Amino acid sequence: MSAAAEKAGDVGGVPMDARAREIRQNIIQVSHKSGHGHIPTSFSIVEMLCAVYNQMRHDPTKPHDPQRDIFILSKGHASLGLYCTLAAYGYFPIEEVYGFGAHDQKFGCHPDRMKVPGAEASTGSLGHGISLAAGMALGMKIKNEKRRAFTLIGDGESNEGTVWETIMVAAHNKLDNLTVLFDANNSQIRCMPVDGAGARFKAFGCEVHEVNGHDLAALERAIQAPQSTVKVIVAHTVKGYGCKSFSEGDGMFAWHRRSPKEDERDMLLGELDAFAR
Amino acid sequence: MLSPANHKVGMRDQFKDTVSALAETDEKVVVVLGDISMFQFRHFKEKYPTRFFNMGICENTLISVTAGLSSQGLRPFVHTIAPFLIDRSVEQIKLDMCYNGFGGNIVSTGASFDYAWDGATHHTYMDLAILRMLPTMGVVQPGSPSELDALIRQRYDGAAPTYFRLSDNPHKLDLEAICGPAEVGKAVVGADGGHAVTVMAAGPIFANVWEAAKDLPVNIVYFHTIKPIDKEAVARFANTKIVIVHDAFGLHEAVNETPGLATTYHGLPDEFCGWYGTVHDIRKRIGLDPGGIRARVESLLATN
Numbered sequence: 133m134s135a136a137a138e139k140a141g142d143v144g145g146v147p148m149d150a151r152a153r154e155i156r157q158n159i160i161q162v163s164h165k166s167g168h169g170h171i172p173t174s175f176s177i178v179e180m181l182c183a184v185y186n187q188m189r190h191d192p193t194k195p196h197d198p199q200r201d202i203f204i205l206s207k208g209h210a211s212l213g214l215y216c217t218l219a220a221y222g223y224f225p226i227e228e229v230y231g232f233g234a235h236d237q238k239f240g241c242h243p244d245r246m247k248v249p250g251a252e253a254s255t256g257s258l259g260h261g262i263s264l265a266a267g268m269a270l271g272m273k274i275k276n277e278k279r280r281a282f283t284l285i286g287d288g289e290s291n292e293g294t295v296w297e298t299i300m301v302a303a304h305n306k307l308d309n310l311t312v313l314f315d316a317n318n319s320q321i322r323c324m325p326v327d328g329a330g331a332r333f334k335a336f337g338c339e340v341h342e343v344n345g346h347d348l349a350a351l352e353r354a355i356q357a358p359q360s361t362v363k364v365i366v367a368h369t370v371k372g373y374g375c376k377s378f379s380e381g382d383g384m385f386a387w388h389r390r391s392p393k394e395d396e397r398d399m400l401l402g403e404l405d406a407f408a409r
Numbered sequence: 410m411l412s413p414a415n416h417k418v419g420m421r422d423q424f425k426d427t428v429s430a431l432a433e434t435d436e437k438v439v440v441v442l443g444d445i446s447m448f449q450f451r452h453f454k455e456k457y458p459t460r461f462f463n464m465g466i467c468e469n470t471l472i473s474v475t476a477g478l479s480s481q482g483l484r485p486f487v488h489t490i491a492p493f494l495i496d497r498s499v500e501q502i503k504l505d506m507c508y509n510g511f512g513g514n515i516v517s518t519g520a521s522f523d524y525a526w527d528g529a530t531h532h533t534y535m536d537l538a539i540l541r542m543l544p545t546m547g548v549v550q551p552g553s554p555s556e557l558d559a560l561i562r563q564r565y566d567g568a569a570p571t572y573f574r575l576s577d578n579p580h581k582l583d584l585e586a587i588c589g590p591a592e593v594g595k596a597v598v599g600a601d602g603g604h605a606v607t608v609m610a611a612g613p614i615f616a617n618v619w620e621a622a623k624d625l626p627v628n629i630v631y632f633h634t635i636k637p638i639d640k641e642a643v644a645r646f647a648n649t650k651i652v653i654v655h656d657a658f659g660l661h662e663a664v665n666e667t668p669g670l671a672t673t674y675h676g677l678p679d680e681f682c683g684w685y686g687t688v689h690d691i692r693k694r695i696g697l698d699p700g701g702i703r704a705r706v707e708s709l710l711a712t713n
Binding site: 245246253254256257259260263264265266267268269270271272274275293294297298300301304305 | 439459460462464465467469470473474475476477478479480481482483500501504505508509510511
C-alpha cells in the first residue's frame, strides 16, 4: 500500500485493476500532449467509472440504444477520466482523445453530449448532472422501463444547493433506479468539507453504502445491492490516487489543473507503475 | 376594429384545460408543479397519477428534472411562479434544456406586475428578455386564453424548449376574428392605415394599447411570440417611427433584431416598482395605463 493510501485509512490496500491503471496512464499522456485536464480529480474516480461501466447495461457500438442504462458525470471537470474510460470500454479509439481541448475537436475539457459517444449529458457547471439524472430516472419509471440511471458527483460539488434539492426529490419519489456515486476525495478540506456525507444522505432519505472508492469489487457490490429508493454510494477516495506527487502534501492543489511537462509525465508514469506494482 | 372576446376561463384554467386535453391522447404529457396551481390540476392528478408531480419548492431542480424527463421522450410541462421559475433558474434553462438539447415546456404564472401587492420579489420583467437570448429557446407571451391554447398545441411536442408566460390579466380582445387562431412566430396587424407611426406591443398590455391608440392615426401591431420574432411584420413597418409598448423587456430587443429601425421603448423605468396595490396601479404609475400610453403616442405624433 502506498503512503497516500495508508494515510487515507480504509482507502487503498487493493491491487489496482489493470484497466484502471491503463486509464490513468492515458489520462497522464493526454494531459501532457494537450496541455489540458484536471488530473487528480480524474484519478479519484477511475475505479468508480470502471465499476459503473462493468455493471450497467450499455453497448459501446450502440451508444443511443433505447434499452441502455445511463451514466452522467456530474462533476464534468473530470472529463478526461470519462473520456479515457469510454475509450477503454470501446466507445472510440484513445487516439481521438488526444485532441482534448483543441479547437474544433470532439473532446472538450467539459463533455458535450452532442459530440462524445457515451456522454449522456453536457456538464461542467456543478450541481446539474444529478438533477438531470433524477429526471431521467423518473422518466424511465413513468414509462415502466427497467432501466437505471447513475451519476457521479463530487464532494466539492455537493456545496451546491441543487444536490440536496434533488436528493430530496429523488428520495420523496422513491427513485429506486437512481444511483448516486459520491466522490469523497477530500478536495474541500481548504474550503467547506461535506463531513459525514453518508449520514447526511441517510438523513435525507437515501440508502447509503460507504465503500473504499478504489476497491473495484466493493464498488460493484454496492452497485448490485438491491435498493428501494435512491441509492448513494459514498466512495472514499484519494484525490490523485496512484501518483504520490498528487496525493501527498499539497499535491492535489498544486496539480488541480496542471498538465505535466515531458519529464514530469515520465515521473508520474513511474510513480503510477511503482504504486500499481 | 377589434371586438371583445368571449373567454370563459382565465389563462391558468386554460393551461390546465389544454394540457388535460393533450394528455388524453398523448401519454407522453407529464405535469411538474412547484407547489402552485394544484387546485387547477386536481382532476389531472386523479386521472393521471403517474404523470403528475407536485415536486416541491425547488425551482432549479424542477427545471433540470423536466429536462431529464424530456430526454426520455416525454413531453413535460413545468409550472410555477414566474420570478422563481425563470430568474432563479436561468442557468438550468440555459444548460439543461437548451445546451443539452433536451427541451421541455416552461409555463409561468404571475407575469410582470400581476402580483403587484406582493412587492418586487414577485415582479417578473426580465424573463422574456433573458430567455430570448438562449439558443434554441422559444419564447411565447400569449395575451389571452385562446392564444395560449393554440400556441401550446403547436409547440409543446417540439424538440426545442419553449417558454409560455401566463398572466392573470389577459387582454379581452377577439384577435382571432381578424387573423384566425394564433400561430407561433406570426404577429397580428391590428390596424394598418399606412401611417407614419406604428405602435407595437406584446401580451396582455395590448388591451391598454388598443384602448389608447385605436382612434389615433397609427398602425398597431401585436406580438404573442417574442422568439422567433415575426421579422416580416417588423419589415412591413420598418419605414415608420415605431413605439414599442411593453410591461417587460424583450420585445424591444427582439424587434430591433431588424437593423436600422427608428424605435422608442415605452415601458419600464430603471427602478423597482415596489409600490404594492394592483397591476393597474403600477401600470398607471409608470405610464402604461391607456392614458399614459396615449400621451406618449400623441407626443410622438406631434413631433413627427
